[in-house]
Amino acid sequence: MEARYSIVFCFLMLLALSSASAFPNKKQYKPCKHLVLYFHDIIYNGKNAGNATSAIVAAPDGANLTVLAGQFHFGNVVVFNDRITLDNNLHSKPVGRAQGLYIYDTKNTFTSWLGFTFVLNSTDHQGTINFSGADPILVKSRDISIVGGTGDFFMHRGIATIMTDAFEGEVYFRLRVDIKFYECW
Amino acid sequence: MEARYSIVFCFLMLLALSSASAFPNKKQYKPCKHLVLYFHDIIYNGKNAGNATSAIVAAPDGANLTVLAGQFHFGNVVVFNDRITLDNNLHSKPVGRAQGLYIYDTKNTFTSWLGFTFVLNSTDHQGTINFSGADPILVKSRDISIVGGTGDFFMHRGIATIMTDAFEGEVYFRLRVDIKFYECW
């Protein structure tokens, strides 16, 4: 009887986990390596030069570089170099930097396109992880591709599941990145 | 006699197929999954805000954001969010969106560099496909890399062969994308 409940429970858990994601890993492969990291984006707004870790560098016609554009920021290109931490605290000891760009790419909702690298440099991890993919920001959990890695992540590939862990005004957001490698070397 | 002709015919067909492409798949591997899709790019020119699906967001010194730059648009960066359809009709029911950027990168001919994602959301396909590569626009058929995927395309890799299916003035173009996965999961 107990065993039966556990099986039902496991099934429901799996269902819950998969339905939370935009396009889940249907076959439920197990990662060969797994990491959860957070990164913190503080966007430059003309007044926070000391703290800002990212900056708008391109904007659509008529917009400027200190205020995200109208129409759900469509056409803004942001360059970032964000602190990576092991927990959700901006002031925790950084274990690396998230470097690259994101682009707002929809006029009637919040979505972005991401091309960036995690440069990890801690006692636990030395190496880089390269990401690429679409980010439908308002979906609770969304998947992007891990297209390669170097150092400890030499030739690795996988999937990163991103969740918005905090969003404060239009200056700060924090992403939780669940890094699942399915090809390890 | 017949067999001989067939062999010659096959050989000629292969030759024709391969010579049409910039850098063909010489070993003729067979894809494990195959899709043909079209996407439609309508670039913002200052007057078509209602229809436009892409916008110039960066330009070289001296150029603006509503007219593609001189010198074969060298230095223009375009953010796009284009309709994807199963056939070449802009008004067919979309099966997803092509999101990302393209960059014009040559001063004396038309070439671009592409970084984008197909976000597919139809009864047939749920998932994303991530692309990266150089696009020598004037070559009839050119290959870019599929660097990863999610959902139905979990961890897939492959090659996409792109053909310009329509080109109307400097406002609309349509690309036929022949998606060939050689690593399926």
Added chain:
Amino acid sequence: MEARYSIVFCFLMLLALSSASAFPNKKQYKPCKHLVLYFHDIIYNGKNAGNATSAIVAAPDGANLTVLAGQFHFGNVVVFNDRITLDNNLHSKPVGRAQGLYIYDTKNTFTSWLGFTFVLNSTDHQGTINFSGADPILVKSRDISIVGGTGDFFMHRGIATIMTDAFEGEVYFRLRVDIKFYECW
């Protein structure tokens, strides 16, 4: 006695090779294909239109498109189409073009993020190689990912080790790219 010296020598060589790199390939896998190429970047500064092979197309607030921005060029986006040669001579016969973008992404040191393609078109190599990764410019040797290829490099993956081979003022630099494929088809 001799054999012993050779072993020690090999060990020291390996040590030297690996310590030179930011995040080395610890397991010392052997590439299935290996290429060394150079590419040459001449950035447009408002006066060298004839020679320039790259251009600043986006800049942070307050900067312009003919002078790299202050704060270690943070926020500059550069589109390039650079000559590729077999040796370190800018005037050697090109074997292809390096096309794509780089982004300066740190405020207090020189680092960049790279997304680009080698389009090779010589008697030896016909095909493209797609790269993505972080480039900590001041580190002697740094690794980025080869995320895919076409033509002769159909479906290849690997690691590229980049070294700055020359740096002349803020107009010219030359990178040595050691291309090591670990997945060949």
